[in-house]
Amino acid sequence: xxxxxxxxxxxxxxxVLASAVQADPxxxxxxxxxxxxxxxxxxxxxxxxxxxxxxxxxxxxxxxHESAQANTxxxxxxxxxxxxxxxxxxxxxxxPSAQTVAAxxxxxxxVFSAVTDPVGARLxxxxxxxxxxxxxITDMLPLDxxxxxxxRVTPDAKRIGTVYNPGEANAVALIEQLEERLKARDLTLIxxxxxxxxxxxxxxxxxTGKVDAIYLTTDNTVISAAEAxxxxxxxxxxxxxxxxxxxxxxxxxxxxxxxxxDVGRQTGKVVSRILSGENPGDIPVSGVExxxxxxxxxxxxxxxxxxxxxxxxxxxxxxxx
Amino acid sequence: MLSEIALYGAFETGLIYxxxxxxxxxxxxxxxxPDLTVDGSFPLGAAVAAVLIIGGYNPWLATGxxxxxxxxxxxxxxxxxxxxNILNLLASILTMIALYSVNLRIMGRPNIALLTEETVLTPWxxxxxxFHQVPVLLFFIFAIVMLFLLWRFxxxxxxxxxxxxxxxxxxxxxxxxxTGWMIILGIALSNGLVALAGALFAQSQGAADVTMGVxxxxxxxxxxxxxxxVLAPRSVLRALVACILGAILYRIAIALALxxxxxxxxxxxxxxxxxxLVTLAIVLPNARHSIKNFLSRSRT
Numbered sequence: 001x002x003x004x005x006x007x008x009x010x011x012x013x014x015x016v017l018a019s020a021v022q023a024d025p026x027x028x029x030x031x032x033x034x035x036x037x038x039x040x041x042x043x044x045x046x047x048x049x050x051x052x053x054x055x056x057x058x059x060x061x062x063x064x065h066e067s068a069q070a071n072t073x074x075x076x077x078x079x080x081x082x083x084x085x086x087x088x089x090x091x092x093x094x095x096p097s098a099q100t101v102a103a104x105x106x107x108x109x110x111v112f113s114a115v116t117d118p119v120g121a122r123l124x125x126x127x128x129x130x131x132x133x134x135x136x137i138t139d140m141l142p143l144d145x146x147x148x149x150x151x152r153v154t155p156d157a158k159r160i161g162t163v164y165n166p167g168e169a170n171a172v173a174l175i176e177q178l179e180e181r182l183k184a185r186d187l188t189l190i191x192x193x194x195x196x197x198x199x200x201x202x203x204x205x206x207x208t209g210k211v212d213a214i215y216l217t218t219d220n221t222v223i224s225a226a227e228a229x230x231x232x233x234x235x236x237x238x239x240x241x242x243x244x245x246x247x248x249x250x251x252x253x254x255x256x257x258x259x260x261x262d263v264g265r266q267t268g269k270v271v272s273r274i275l276s277g278e279n280p281g282d283i284p285v286s287g288v289e290x291x292x293x294x295x296x297x298x299x300x301x302x303x304x305x306x307x308x309x310x311x312x313x314x315x316x317x318x319x320x321x
Numbered sequence: 322m323l324s325e326i327a328l329y330g331a332f333e334t335g336l337i338y339x340x341x342x343x344x345x346x347x348x349x350x351x352x353x354x355p356d357l358t359v360d361g362s363f364p365l366g367a368a369v370a371a372v373l374i375i376g377g378y379n380p381w382l383a384t385g386x387x388x389x390x391x392x393x394x395x396x397x398x399x400x401x402x403x404x405x406n407i408l409n410l411l412a413s414i415l416t417m418i419a420l421y422s423v424n425l426r427i428m429g430r431p432n433i434a435l436l437t438e439e440t441v442l443t444p445w446x447x448x449x450x451x452f453h454q455v456p457v458l459l460f461f462i463f464a465i466v467m468l469f470l471l472w473r474f475x476x477x478x479x480x481x482x483x484x485x486x487x488x489x490x491x492x493x494x495x496x497x498x499x500t501g502w503m504i505i506l507g508i509a510l511s512n513g514l515v516a517l518a519g520a521l522f523a524q525s526q527g528a529a530d531v532t533m534g535v536x537x538x539x540x541x542x543x544x545x546x547x548x549x550x551v552l553a554p555r556s557v558l559r560a561l562v563a564c565i566l567g568a569i570l571y572r573i574a575i576a577l578a579l580x581x582x583x584x585x586x587x588x589x590x591x592x593x594x595x596x597x598l599v600t601l602a603i604v605l606p607n608a609r610h611s612i613k614n615f616l617s618r619s620r621t
Contacts, residue, residue: 066579069592072533073334073540074575076526080330080453081579095432096530102436103527104330106452122434122527
């Protein structure tokens with residue numbers, strides 16, 4: 001009899017302990033400024049990463065997800081809503097959403113994602129040590145890695161040319177950075193400006209005879225007319241490199257690009273660190289780690305160079321056309 | 322249902338958009354001028370204020386400059402209409418698209434962050450209120466002051482002349498009112514108010530963004546009409562109160578929609594819901610009228 005009571009008491013105690021150990025699911029609130037494929041991929045990447053790290057949706061983590069439909073006033077209300085619900089982490093995708101969340105809370109941990117210039121956007125003052133309740137992932141191009149790739153294919157290149165649109169804020173910021181990085185390597189950047197797609201061909205022609213290679217950033221105007229630059233490269237035997245992998249299948253020699261899904265994956269890693277108790281202020285803002293190399297040997301040949309076998313071997317994707 | 326912070330957030334944004342509704346009341350209701358300039362003058366106000374604030378100027382001065390910039394934009398629309406005889410709707414569209422480029426020029430880039438800058442809100446955070454209550458208090462004061470000023474203006478001789486211009490331009494001209502000038506003044510005031518709202522919005526959200534004007538006209542209109550539906554605007558004062566009330570109600574509706582997962586409403590439906598609400602609010606009063614007419618006719 002006594003042992004029976006003891007048994008019941010013991011199992012009751014176990015139950016209490018078990019329910020104390022099994023905590024409520026963590027709440028991750030995700031706000032994004034607008035729905036488009038790249039930003040949607042970020043959200044998917046976050047969820048997949050957390051799942052992989054053992055956060056099963058429903059039991060370990062629940063998600064709140066809102067899109068502001070490109071409306072900043074709605075974004076601000078979403079931010080207020082999330083702050084009011086006191087989730088464990090708020091993830092803000094793209095600059096305007098991140099800014100509204102940053103304005104709405106000073107204590108809930110915030111992880112931004114797909115923000116090109118977090119310092120310029122005043123989200124953090126220091127990339128290495130953000131300090132406050134905010135950290136995140138930037139989708140700034142890894143220019144140094146791009147230059148490594150370019151120099152690996154064309155080691156003798158001294159003068160690098162580029163075409164850019166001086167009216168595009170992101171492009172201008174990238175060109176300024178690029179110039180700095182090249183200077184650090186004792187290389188020179190030769191710029192040609194094109195304010196609209198119809199001017200890209202002329203701008204690319206102006207580079208002939210002045211440059212050893214051409215590197216194109218993610219400038220929207222220039223990438224829309226990338227074929228113009230590629231045709232100049234083929235005629236003048238100047239290898240053309242790109243920042244995005246899609247341009248390789250359009251005829252660029254090589255690109256070291258990233259996928260917004262991977263941006264989400266990396267954001268998920270930061271979210272999981274915060275869920276396990278780390279302080280966002282101690283987590284440095286990082287760029288994208290997973291980069292994939294795309295090469296196009298036929299395009300290289302048309303531009304008068306040959307891709308080394310080891311480069312082709314290292315490539316994630318070899319385009320044959 | 323709604324958290325306290327979400328509710329304060331709705332009040333905060335609602336009070337700012339109350340100023341937009343004032344502007345739209347002036348153009349749509351008083352002058353019968355469908356003015357789309359506001360989609361450009363809202364970010365214009367934000368841009369001017371943001372650039373001056375990061376340039377180290379006093380935030381109040383920056384906000385004042387935003388109002389003047391907005392008034393200038395409104396004046397351009399009105400002059401295109403009054404002096405160059407361009408259809409009012411088209412004139413406002415022309416100014417609106419021009420303002421996109423102007424705003425980019427003013428800002429020099431698409432987004433200026435104000436998160437760490439001194440704004441009109443900064444000193445108020447020290448008065449002992451909760452973080453999310455401060456903007457509500459300040460913007461309430463702004464809205465009340467503007468409401469009072471507008472109300473007094475509408476009773477002044479100029480205000481009465483402006484109302485006459487909107488109600489019956491030919492009669493107003495016969496009374497010696499320079500109707501052209503009244504339209505220019507009215508649309509300038511209207512856009513000055515909208516630019517003020519833009520400047521305050523940028524300061525409370527922590528950034529001015531070149532895209533933040535999208536849909537301001539529809540939201541302002543929804544606020545105006547929604548407010549009128551709740552509070553029949555029998556006098557100017559009631560109409561102005563209705564503007565603020567409507568703007569706050571609209572924001573509460575959005576806050577509820579953000580929480581309304583149980584009826585399957587998501588943020589992406591908001592634009593559609595807004596459009597339906599505005600349409601209903603415009604159509605229903607007339608429908609009620611014709612139903613009443615129909616009933617009384619059938620009775621006789």
